[in-house]
Amino acid sequence: MNGVVRRGALIVLEGCDRCGKSTQARKLVDTLVAGGTPAELWRFPERSSSIGQLIGSYLEKKSEVEDHAIHLLFSANRWESVPRMRKLLQDGTTVVVDRYAYSGVAFTAAKEGFDIEWCKQPDRGLPEPDLVLYLTIGAEDAAKRADFGGERYEQTDFQKRVADMYGLLREDRWETLDASQSIKDLHDQIAKLTRDIITRVENKPINKLWM
Ligand code: FDM
Ligand code: MG
Numbered sequence: 167m168n169g170v171v172r173r174g175a176l177i178v179l180e181g182c183d184r185c186g187k188s189t190q191a192r193k194l195v196d197t198l199v200a201g202g203t204p205a206e207l208w209r210f211p212e213r214s215s216s217i218g219q220l221i222g223s224y225l226e227k228k229s230e231v232e233d234h235a236i237h238l239l240f241s242a243n244r245w246e247s248v249p250r251m252r253k254l255l256q257d258g259t260t261v262v263v264d265r266y267a268y269s270g271v272a273f274t275a276a277k278e279g280f281d282i283e284w285c286k287q288p289d290r291g292l293p294e295p296d297l298v299l300y301l302t303i304g305a306e307d308a309a310k311r312a313d314f315g316g317e318r319y320e321q322t323d324f325q326k327r328v329a330d331m332y333g334l335l336r337e338d339r340w341e342t343l344d345a346s347q348s349i350k351d352l353h354d355q356i357a358k359l360t361r362d363i364i365t366r367v368e369n370k371p372i373n374k375l376w377m
Contacts (some may be wrong), residue, residue: 172368174204174260176251176293177360180268180332181301182325184311185345186352190301191264193353194360198260203364206254209264210244217243225317237274241288244270251293255372260364267292267375268335273319275334276327282334286376294373297363299356300332301345 177194179187191207198205213222217239223229224236231239244267254261267289275285303311314320319328336342341359345352 171256171258173370173372174255174258175296175360175364175367176255176372177260177262177363178266178268178295178298179262179264179301180266180272180298181345182303182308182329182332183314183320184308185301185303186349187301188264189349190299190352190356191262193349194356195262197353197357198262198360203361204259205262206259207262207264208247208251210247210266210269211240212243212247215243215246217246225319227316227318233274233277233280237270237280237285238288240270240274241267244289244292248293252372255293260360262360263295266295266298268298268332271335272328272331275331276324282331290374290376292375294375295339296367297359298337298340299359300336300340300342301352302329302342303345307346 179191181187188209191209195205195207211221211225212218220229220231221236221239221243224231224239251261267286270289271282271285274280275282308325309322319325343352343355
């Protein structure tokens, strides 16, 4: 024991609606904690802050917000959490996040008149994820699962455009996983990838995204 705190890893789950991100994020945190690894489950948008409430109202179609403005609010909703996220990571807690800046870019860039570079700019400098788990399901499975709840963006044609945008965002730290396999098989795969990454980054600094 030399008193050196090993930092936690930042693990991000991404993918289209209904691909099982939230289920897998929850199961991953449960497994880590049960195995003695400190871990916390996060999600974006974080709807409880003042900014998050504006976003929630927009997603529930209770209010209209101009497309650029809502993009910046989604980003601000991440930035307002950064001090808490950094502290947790530095204190050795692994943070598992259900959606992050990639959702921010993919969902806005799927709209008319937006380019990816513009969309990425506000999130530049956020804590860089150590691992991005990108869950995909084929068109057929997606249609079977598409019991959308009526929130904004929950439409099959829009989700297809979002998937195309995700395709343009792929990075070295992405693992693309087939989400049509069983919940358990997918979980086992995710848990293994995560354990490997936690060990690999524990002595590394936290980098800045897209810089
Ligand atoms: N979403 C999510 C965005 O458009 N931008 C973002 O930055 C984030 C984090 O919000 F349709 C979209 C994606 C989704 C909606 O997400 C709410 P959840 O996971 O269904 O709560
Ligand atoms: Mg949703």
